[in-house]
Amino acid sequence: MLTINRLSLQLPLYVSWWKREWATCLNEFSLTFCSGEVHGVVGASGAGKSLLAYAIMGLLPTAARLNGQLAYQGKPLDEARQRQLRGRELALIPQSLNALDPLARTKRQVAWAAQRAGQSSRHALQSAQRALDHYQLDARAQQAYAHELSGGMARRVLTAMAHVSQARLVIADEPTVGLDPLQRQRVLDALRGLADQGKTVILITHDLRHALPIADRVTIMRDGQQVETASARAFHGSGASLASAYARALWLALPDNGFLSHAVSQAQPTEQEITVA
Numbered sequence: 638m639l640t641i642n643r644l645s646l647q648l649p650l651y652v653s654w655w656k657r658e659w660a661t662c663l664n665e666f667s668l669t670f671c672s673g674e675v676h677g678v679v680g681a682s683g684a685g686k687s688l689l690a691y692a693i694m695g696l697l698p699t700a701a702r703l704n705g706q707l708a709y710q711g712k713p714l715d716e717a718r719q720r721q722l723r724g725r726e727l728a729l730i731p732q733s734l735n736a737l738d739p740l741a742r743t744k745r746q747v748a749w750a751a752q753r754a755g756q757s758s759r760h761a762l763q764s765a766q767r768a769l770d771h772y773q774l775d776a777r778a779q780q781a782y783a784h785e786l787s788g789g790m791a792r793r794v795l796t797a798m799a800h801v802s803q804a805r806l807v808i809a810d811e812p813t814v815g816l817d818p819l820q821r822q823r824v825l826d827a828l829r830g831l832a833d834q835g836k837t838v839i840l841i842t843h844d845l846r847h848a849l850p851i852a853d854r855v856t857i858m859r860d861g862q863q864v865e866t867a868s869a870r871a872f873h874g875s876g877a878s879l880a881s882a883y884a885r886a887l888w889l890a891l892p893d894n895g896f897l898s899h900a901v902s903q904a905q906p907t908e909q910e911i912t913v914a
């Protein structure tokens with residue numbers, strides 16, 4: 638339902654105040670995200686995961702140079718369509734907690750998200766209440782301003798906003814950072830639940846362990862390159878079903894798999910991996 642075809646992204650890099658260079662942040666990225674799937678996008682810090690999310694949502698900095706095509710439900714997803722669908726069909730749970738409005742109380746903010754999706758104001762307040770209850774935000778948190786929330790609470794508010802938006806494509810950018818295991822499980826279960834209703838969920842995380850239990854497929858990114866897209870089932874045993882050395886190294890670096898963390902830095906992308914990506 639969302640197709641990305643050879644998407645490349647460059648952003649200006651100021652090496653000094655008069656000299657600008659272009660940094661390639663995404664390099665010929667091609668992928669199809671399907672309805673009903675949770676698709677994990679996994680990579681180290683700086684791999685380009687959030688920029689991919691912004692490119693899909695149409696939220697890139699104005700100076701960005703973007704090449705390639707995006708299509709949503711068979712039609713090109715250009716800037717005008719992104720603007721029209723954002724917050725309705727397309728929802729982002731952003732990585733930055735600054736996305737919350739500092740001047741609005743929690744419940745009001747979540748209700749706005751529901752209203753943007755077409756609900757009446759009374760219905761929207763009820764939806765907000767339900768979603769916030771679901772993510773265990775109590776009456777005090779519901780009346781709080783953003784600066785009065787803990788990091789984990791703020792993240793759950795952002796998740797509740799995506800939940801009430803009724804979007805058909807939800808991109809969750811590091812939605813579990815700062816959450817305790819119980820809360821994390823709730824958020825991950827909720828994302829899985831959205832996919833089970835037929836929605837498309839893109840789960841961005843640096844931690845493969847969080848993606849694997851709920852993902853159908855996983856795309857591994859590194860330095861703006863798409864290293865490999867594999868079924869979540871391919872991450873098992875010695876990782877023999879994985880095509881790339883880097884994906885295998887990430888898998889084997891997990892604590893339960895022997896914690897061979899040195900393997901990750903040693904796994905240089907092969908010539909073939911670079912050209913495939």
Ligand SMILES: Nc1ncnc2c1ncn2[C@@H]1O[C@H](COP(=O)(O)OP(=O)(O)OP(=O)(O)O)[C@@H](O)[C@H]1O
Nearest residue numbers: 648649662681682683684685686687688689698843
């Ligand atoms: N507005 C910007 N201008 C210039 N470079 C940027 C900008 N935003 C991000 N970058 C660069 O693009 C690269 C990818 O950034 P991105 O935020 O997508 O990484 P990420 O994979 O989401 O990392 P993290 O896990 O830390 O959130 C980084 O090298 C970053 O420095």
Ligand code: NI
Nearest residue numbers: 686687688732
């Ligand atoms: Ni990010």
